[in-house]
Amino acid sequence: MHRLTYPHGPDRFIELFDPTAVADETVGTISAIEHPTERSVRVSVRPNSRWNGFVAGQYVEFAMEIDGRRHRRMFSPAQSQHANGALEFTMSVNPDGVLTRHIQQSARVGDLVVLGDVSGDFHLPQARPERVVLISAGSGITPVMSMLRTLIDEQYGGEIDFIHYCRSASDALYAAELEQQEGALPGLRMHCVYTREGGVHFNAEQLAQLVPNYHHAQTFVCGPAALLEATRTLFDEQGISERLHQEAFGLATPAAGEDETGGEIHFKRSDRSADNNGQTLLEQAEQAGLNPEHGCRMGVCFACSCTKTAGRVRDLRTGEISSAGEEDIQICVSAPLGTVSLDI
Known part of the structure; x- marks a missing residue:
């Protein structure tokens, strides 16, 4: 083989056809780019053989080289943990963010992505509970979407209530799929709440109305700080905090007090x-x-x-x-x- 590829080694020859095949880290190639809403982008990434999979709900370090520098963010794959092939990442685009703005405006099919460690304790337990409540807002839908798709692939026999909050139907990242999945499992119920179209943000009365038996379910919540705080307060008051599992996708910036500015x-x-x-x-x-x-x-x-x-x-x-x-x-x-x- 070395004689056939002289003066370069066989790795250099292979790299011409598949640059991921000889990478010394987990990398992938962008195979598709979509724009589900004006403020989001979805990329499919085909990983090389170093990819070892993930558990639904976990996140992975996602990095790209931009202007000579590697930019990293953490994103949750949205596909089922049982799915083969490309990984699916759906991201809200931060107008001031380098990586998501680059992906939205400049990334192309064939571009390379570096995939780092898979991490996170926000995931389905190995022994599936009898009742599951999935609550998300905005781009926080991706890890719980992975949980839903995983349970559907497993033909889960318990009860699932999926509650998703977003500003309007045009902002919903997976609206069409959520509607189609309504009958995918006998115990699956979907609830999309559009807060600028007459819907209200999460509150105790609403949860009790949508999911009367939530006290007996394992509840998984991903979204902004306000949603996490509201659900945590409710579950603490009810004495069922051990049934609540949360993941934040952003930070709350508190109003500055007198001692927080100046200097x-x-x-x-x-x-x-x-x-x-x-x-x-x-x-x-x-x-x-x-x-x-x-x-x-x-x-x-x-x-x-x-x-x-x-x-x-x-x-x-x-x-x-x-x-x-x-x-x-x-x-x-x-x-x-x-x-x-x-x-x-």
Whole structure:
């Protein structure tokens, strides 16, 4: 084989036909690109042989090279865990985000994607419960869509209530499929709530009306912070918090208090300073012309970890306030309280 491919090795010859075949990491090729709504993009990615699968509900690190730099985010595959072939990722496009905007505007079939580790505790238990409630809002539908498709493939014999919230029918990412799946299983019931077309956001009365027996179900919720907080409060009040499983796809940015703005952000290694405007430290570093390492922008991948040398920060996931001393923090989920110094 080496003689046939001289002066290059056989890997170089194979790479001309399939660049994923000789990759030393899990990569995939974009095989299809769709635009289900004005604010979203859907890509199908065919992974190479290093892909080991996932469990419905988990997320995977998704990366692409853009202008010479690798940009990473975490996305949940939306297909059944039993499906073979391409992985399906449906993403809301962030107008200020590099990766999703690139995929929407510039990505092409044949482009390469790097697939990192599969992670996450938000998934169906191996022993399927008798009753399942799936609740999502916006692009938070993808992990629970994977759960639904997986249960359909397994011909699940229990009860499923699927509740999805979005602004309007034109914003619903899987409206047609959800409607078609209504009769896919005897115990499956669909509830699409359009909040700008007469529907209301999640509340206790609505859940009791749609799913009277939710107290006895295992409930899986993915969506923005407001939905997670509302469901967590309800399940805590009902004393059934152990039946609630949640995954966030974004961060809540709390209204800044008197101690959260003002002061300065000092970037010590870069010898730069900027007035604290209350945004995350990653955003303020970028506004200051810096380009710190980062990935998911959600506090999941730890790519943005750095040392805070002085000052206090608030963790936007938990609301916790740090000490004023030196410690490692994730700048994508940390908002400064007054003056803060970073080793960037």
